[in-house]
Amino acid sequence: xxxxxxxxxxxxxxxxxxxxxxxxxxxxxxxxxxxxxxxxxxxxxxxxxxxxxxxxxxxxxxxxxxxxxxxxxxxxxxxxxxxxxxxxxxxxxxxxxxxxxxxxxxxxxxxxxxxxxxxxxxxxxxxxxxxxxxxxxxxxxxxxxxxxxxxxxxxxxxxxxxxxxxxxxxxxxxxxxxxxxxxxxxxxxxxxxxxxxxxxxxxxxxxxxxxxxxxxxxxxxxxxxxxxxxxxxxxxxxxxxxxxxxxxxxxxxxxxxxxxxxxxxxxxxxxxxxxxxxxxxxxxxxxxxxxxxxxxxxxxxxxxxxxxxxxxxxxxxxxxxxxxxxxxxxxxxxxxxxxxxxxxxxxxxxxxxxxxxxxxxxxxxxxxxxxxxxxxxxxxxxxxxxxxxxxxxxxxxxxxxxxxxxxxxxxxxxxxxxxxxxxxxxxxxxxxxxxxxxxxxxxxxxxxxxxxxxxxxxxxxxxxxxxxxxxxxxxxxxxxxxxxxxxxxxxxxxxxxxxxxxxxxxxxxxxxxxxxx
Numbered sequence: 001x002x003x004x005x006x007x008x009x010x011x012x013x014x015x016x017x018x019x020x021x022x023x024x025x026x027x028x029x030x031x032x033x034x035x036x037x038x039x040x041x042x043x044x045x046x047x048x049x050x051x052x053x054x055x056x057x058x059x060x061x062x063x064x065x066x067x068x069x070x071x072x073x074x075x076x077x078x079x080x081x082x083x084x085x086x087x088x089x090x091x092x093x094x095x096x097x098x099x100x101x102x103x104x105x106x107x108x109x110x111x112x113x114x115x116x117x118x119x120x121x122x123x124x125x126x127x128x129x130x131x132x133x134x135x136x137x138x139x140x141x142x143x144x145x146x147x148x149x150x151x152x153x154x155x156x157x158x159x160x161x162x163x164x165x166x167x168x169x170x171x172x173x174x175x176x177x178x179x180x181x182x183x184x185x186x187x188x189x190x191x192x193x194x195x196x197x198x199x200x201x202x203x204x205x206x207x208x209x210x211x212x213x214x215x216x217x218x219x220x221x222x223x224x225x226x227x228x229x230x231x232x233x234x235x236x237x238x239x240x241x242x243x244x245x246x247x248x249x250x251x252x253x254x255x256x257x258x259x260x261x262x263x264x265x266x267x268x269x270x271x272x273x274x275x276x277x278x279x280x281x282x283x284x285x286x287x288x289x290x291x292x293x294x295x296x297x298x299x300x301x302x303x304x305x306x307x308x309x310x311x312x313x314x315x316x317x318x319x320x321x322x323x324x325x326x327x328x329x330x331x332x333x334x335x336x337x338x339x340x341x342x343x344x345x346x347x348x349x350x351x352x353x354x355x356x357x358x359x360x361x362x363x364x365x366x367x368x369x370x371x372x373x374x375x376x377x378x379x380x381x382x383x384x385x386x387x388x389x390x391x392x393x394x395x396x397x398x399x400x401x402x403x404x405x406x407x408x409x410x411x412x413x414x415x416x417x418x419x420x421x422x423x424x425x426x427x428x429x430x431x432x433x434x435x436x437x438x439x440x441x442x443x444x445x446x447x448x449x450x451x452x453x454x455x456x457x458x459x460x461x462x463x464x465x466x467x468x469x470x471x472x473x474x475x476x477x478x479x480x481x482x483x484x485x486x487x488x489x490x491x492x493x494x495x496x497x498x499x500x501x502x503x504x505x506x507x508x509x510x511x512x513x514x515x516x517x
Contacts, residue, residue, distance in 0.1 A: 022166075022195055023074060023222055024215075030075035033218075037074060041169060041482055042225030047071040048080070048113075048135055051221060052230035055144035056276030058183060058237040059294065060124035063144050065090070066276035067132045069113035073221040076214040083108045086115045086134040090122070094129045094141060107134070112217055112273040116284075124149045125297070142234040145182055152297030155464040156180060158236075158474075161187035161243075161347075161394025162424035165223050166195055168479030172425040172459045174228035175474060175486035177235040179461055182296065184236045185304075187394030188243030188347035189427065190275075191219050193267070211263050216270030224274070228482065238276060241290050241304050243347040243395055246271050250365045253309040254323075291326050293333050295340075300464055303333055304345045314369030321370040322377075330377065334384050341388050341464050341496070348395045350374065351419050352408035354445040355438070362442075366395070378406045381416045388496055389417030390469055392462065396421050397429035398454035399473055401492055402446075403500055411447050418494050418501045420471045422460040426479050429454050439513025450501065452514040456489060469494040470504075 023037040034044075044050035048069040056064045065088055070078055084107045092098040101121065107113040115132065122128065125148030132139040158176045176184060193210045210219055224230055244250050247267040248260075256264070265286045271277075272284050279288055290306040310323020322330060344350075349366040361368040368374075381389060391404065400421040407413035430438070435454035443449055458475035472491045476484040490507040494500070503515065 024195055024218055030072040033074035034072070037222055037225050040165075042222065043227055044073055044225055045140055045230065046137065048137060049132060049139035051224045051274070052233055053130070053132060053139050053142040054233035054276040055130070055142060055237040056240060057278040057292075057294070058145055058147050060147045060149050061122050062118060062120050063122065063128075063146055063237055064276050064278040065115075065117040065119055065130055065132075065142075065144070067115050067139055068273060069107050069115075069134060070221060073225065074218050076218065078109070078113055080109065080113055084113060084134055086132050088115070088117050088119075088130065088132050090119055090128050090130045092126075092128065094143070096129060096131060096141065100128070112270070114273040116277070118278055122146050140234060144237045147295065148297040150297055152299040153465065155182055155296050155300050155341075156461065157183045157185060158459055158461050159185045159187055159345075159392050159394070159422050160232075160425055160459045161422060162189040162397055162427035163223070163229070164189075164192045164427040165226070166192075167428050168426035168457065169482035169484070170226045170228040170232075170425060171476045171479065171482055171484035171486070172228075172457060172474075173226070173232040174482070175476065176459055177228065177231040179474075181236055181461065184232065184238045185302075185345050185392065186238055186240050187345060187392065187422070188241055189245045189394065189424075190240075190242065190271075191216075191223050192245045192427070193219070193248055194245075211266070213266040213269055216267050217273065220270055220274040226482075233276070239294070239302065239304055239345060240275055240277055241306060241345055241347050242271065242308060244308060244365075247308070251308065252311050252313055254311065255313060291329065295338070298338070298340055299466065300341050300343060301338055302343050302345065303330070305330070305347070307347050311370075314364045317372070319370050320373055321367060322373065327373070327377070331380050334380055334386050337384075337386050341390065341469060342386060343462075344389070344391045346391050346393045346419075349393055349400070349419070349421055350391050351400070351402035351404060351421075351448060352446060353400075353442065353449075356441040357445040359441075359445055375407060378404060378416055382406050382414045386416070387499070388469075388494075390462075390494060391417060391419040392460070393419055393421040394424075397424040397427050398435070398452065399423045399456075399489075400449065401451035401471075401501055401503075403448040403450065405448055408446070408448055415499045417499065418469075418492075420460060420462075420492070420501075423453075423456055423458045423473065423475060425459065426457060435513045443514035443516060449514070450516045451490075451492070451503065451512060453489065453512040455511070455513070458486065458489075467496050469496070471501075 090101040404417040405413040456475040473489040491504040
């Protein structure tokens with residue numbers, strides 16, 4: 001029987017043997033670190049493509065292909081030439097015989113021997129397969145898809161967030177890899193900058209600080225040691241945003257002195273090196289541009305937000321979570337919005353959340369710490385006449401369904417959209433007792449809150465048609481089991497042209513700590 005990561009780490013901590021178990025502990029050689037990672041259920045693709053392959057930011061004629069050469073994935077530096085030529089190929093079939101594009105790209109030590117290939121000239125709305133070759137070896141074959149144009153009858157996509165490696169296995173990503181979806185949206189906390197140091201609740205105890213580029217590179221390599229995560233990347237193209245743990249807990253992108261700015265630059269570079277990201281500027285570094293708008297035919301406009309890089313401190317009278325430039329861009333996007341579903345990829349909760357009736361805000365690191373700007377943005381949605389807005393959110397490690405109002409404290413305030421906050425992939429939430437006690441308090445304290453469930457882990461699958469938006473909460477039976485089966489906990493719908501969500505009658509009897517009748 002294979003023990004889960006949490007149990008192994010607790011046992012090692014109790015025995016005083018954590019350095020032989022936690023792969024990123026100081027003093028371990030790359031071989032020892034890999035052995036420790038494999039003891040926690042990690043494995044890697046054959047070298048040098050140990051971290052797998054991925055694609056991202058699909059557009060009608062283009063997609064970004066990614067890989068990173070890392071023969072020793074947990075080494076601080078790779079024993080490779082300064083520059084390695086990496087060949088790539090894109091084909092219409094999995095056997096890679098009907099080739100439509102090929103080329104070569106340099107993988108340099110400066111960017112961790114990562115490769116980002118913006119393939120152009122592809123057909124819209126098509127599935128393709130791709131692979132890389134370097135140093136006499138060939139990578140696994142990945143599958144990707146370009147965005148369609150014109151009339152679209154259906155879009156399906158998955159959202160995932162919050163995947164602490166030390167809190168469980170990625171059975172949720174195994175499920176995503178097997179879903180019939182067009183793309184995946186990752187909503188942040190792809191890695192966690194802390195690790196366990198023992199104790200009864202390993203997720204609550206930070207290990208040695210992650211500060212340098214080498215630290216963050218090794219952290220990403222550890223996470224990609226989960227085969228299910230690599231499988232999900234290879235199965236679908238991804239859109240990406242981040243939250244705080246890609247750098248440091250609850251950080252503000254515009255705060256901190258020189259040491260923190262150096263740390264942030266290291267974290268941002270490692271994130272870019274390990275993600276299928278298409279940057280919007282001339283250079284992805286030192287500050288990758290994440291916010292963007294993408295179309296999926298005439299059915300979906302996807303708006304990706306960056307809620308970390310430009311924010312001020314929270315709870316300021318003139319505070320901003322978007323930054324002036326991104327806020328103006330978002331308003332312009334709202335003003336120019338086409339007649340379609342509008343989905344915002346939002347890393348932290350947009351809806352107001354009080355702990356109980358008349359209570360204080362639970363977390364002002366969320367949009368609750370930027371009240372004036374939230375009212376400004378949601379008010380702009382209302383005055384612009386934007387319809388069919390759905391916001392998909394991560395961060396909370398629990399599932400919420402909320403109505404979006406211009407003023408959450410006024411139940412007569414205009415209703416402008418729906419927010420779905422998804423379960424985490426693995427990151428631990430509150431206890432079942434806390435959820436049972438506080439779910440009803442949050443429900444009574446937030447009239448816009450329709451549903452809360454905090455005892456499960458998984459991801460969401462969203463299906464859009466010209467008539468309806470459906471969100472299915474897909475949950476794993478046990479995050480301690482890498483092969484855990486996935487089921488649908490419940491489903492919610494939003495009808496086109498009608499603001500507000502409703503739970504599917506077929507799943508309304510499912511367990512939850514709060515649902516509004």
